[in-house]
Amino acid sequence: GNSVTQMEGPVTLSEEAFLTINCTYTATGYPSLFWYVQYPGEGLQLLLKATKADDKGSNKGFEATYRKETTSFHLEKGSVQVSDSAVYFCALPNSGNTPLVFGKGTRLSVIA
């Protein structure tokens, strides 16, 4: 089945620093790709998604581009804030009504 490999953290950045969290995938066909965010004590929220090659998903200043050539979907943000401190998960679907396949998550801490 499909799989995803995600950069492991933790990652600690100063406020306004540039963020990159790497994600690469192995998949049959060209499934949608997702980034989820989990704030402390909460469930997961969809941060952004891309449904086909070369699509760029964006939300709250975060971006990720679906790269078919490098099978990657790296998450980026130009200037992080303390409120971005959370765990970020890269994910993609397998076939059918099955659970998404998740990376192990990357914990981001942003310090003022």
Place this chain on the structure above:
Amino acid sequence: GAVVSQHPSRVICKSGTSVKIECRSLDFQATTMFWYRQFPKQSLMLMATSNEGSKATYEQGVEKDKFLINHASLTLSTLTVTSAHPEDSSFYICSARAFSGTGTRNTEAFFGQGTRLTVV
């Protein structure tokens, strides 16, 4: 967008008692829901797949008699932790995927808020 509501958000129970966690899809029908467990600072661990009107499918190593799952309607799945012990203390999360015109092939998953279970 689709919403999944999970209750309670936090529960403390005595060792040996049972706890029920509810997961509801509020604006879509979910024939399948997924239950996860998350240990501190770790990723999600899939426990079971809950199927409306039929038995749940459990992942290897998950005790089906300990973690009872019922999916009696298209909008509600429940997870009951029976005879809870301190080692069952954890963060439990439910999830569902909404159908699009092409089924769930490329749809995102929606998650409940999570339940923090503490067994004392």
